[in-house]
Amino acid sequence: MRERKVLIVDDDISICRYIARVCKDSGYEAVMASSFAEFEEALRRHTFFLVMTDLQMPDCDGIECMRVLANGDYDVPVAILSGFDPRVLQTAEAFGRSVGLTIIDTLQKPVVVAAIRELLETAAARATGAPEEELQAAIDKREITIFYQPKVSFQKDNFGTVVGFEALARWLHPQRGLIAPNHFIPLAEATGKIADLTDIVMDIGIAQLRQWADAGETYSLAINISPQMLDDRTLADRIHRKVIEAGVNPAKLTLEITESGAMADPTKTMEILTRLRLKGFKLSIDDFGTGHSSLVQLYNLPFSELKIDRSFVSGIDDRDDAKVIVKTLIDLAHNLSLQVCAEGVETIYEWLCLMDYGCDRIQGYFAGKPIAGGEIPEWLEDWGSRRTEILATRDRQEPQWAH
Secondary structure, eight states, X not given: OOOOEEEEEOSOHHHHHHHHHHHHHTTOEEEEEOSHHHHHHHHHHOOOSEEEEESEETTEEHHHHHHHHHHTTOOOOEXXXXXXXXXXXHHHHHHHHHTTOOEEEEEESSOOHHHHHHHHHHHHHHHTOOOHHHHHHHHHTTOEEEEEEXXXXXXXXXXXXXXXXXXXXXXEETTTEEEXXXXXXXXXXXXXXXXXXXXXXHHHHHHHHHHHHHTTOOOEEEEEOOGGGGGOTTHHHHHHHHXXXXXXXXXXXXXXXXXXXXXXXXXHHHHHHHHHHHTTOEEEEXXXXXXXXXXXXXXXXXXXXXXXXXXXXXXXXXOHHHHHHHHHHHHHHHHTTOEEEEOOOOSHHHHHHHHHTTOSEEOSTTTOOOEEGGGHHHHHHHHHHHHHHHHHHHHHSOTTTTO
């Protein structure tokens, strides 16, 4: 394991000390750099598992620091800290990713202790990520399972009704316990094991769809498809064979593809996605608005749903520009005959604002966090009570209240 050291880059020494104290209390050593020279010296002398950098300092800025990290052989994740507005943070994050860095979070100052601790845990988990052989063993032993996150309808005739779930992979590690997907999906993609892992998720998910159908439930299920699988001409046939053998209606399975993955090679993607649609599957373009999509390609590719990324949804509380973007995306999707699902909905304000804008369905912690399959009946009972309260809240709102 690499050293348990964190590099804090900020010209405000009080902030450096504050973060360093949280690091120490959490079991990590912090190295502070309040100038560009100290930053470069720290990189020469130490190995870090996380760099936390401010965006603006007297003799340099966070962009310069990220450029140094990208040009060097450091392989260290970066967290961006700043008092600038969220749009600047998003632009800085996009730059970091464009030069090949792993940006694991952006935090707006003042940063609370809980956020720092969560960041440290995420970075530490990445630093101790399971090796390739361990992941292969997990695939062979079927230690991969899925959790289900509810998708709730906003449509007038069934407002608040649970219409389906998204399948989210989890690794049930015998020693480390439950491992989140961001700690093993990149490894699966990098080592060519993503197809095998996806097959396990498909098998579990399709079996669950069969159980729901036998119980008279009409839920749909969404499963993520890695961009790396979009050049596999056997993909549509393999998935179709699985649902037919299980006696499941293909229309109950939605395949989610990220915007960047769908647009990477539109010609090749068009063939794969069209064949999936011809076999009856629904297709959702995920994380929309975070990539470099072409509206022409969005028009040409056979998607049935557009998912608005959580980074836009979380901004509608206090940012007029986020409201404009979200409403525009919803109108665009509807004009292209696509349904719209908003991700990352966590507050009643976001819920009601999206309802006002005509969003078709939502997903996020406000409705429900990802849960194990066995927990779904209990969650449904609890949601039934909450739905009644939410309907009453909706009925008290004035039309167009969120504008």
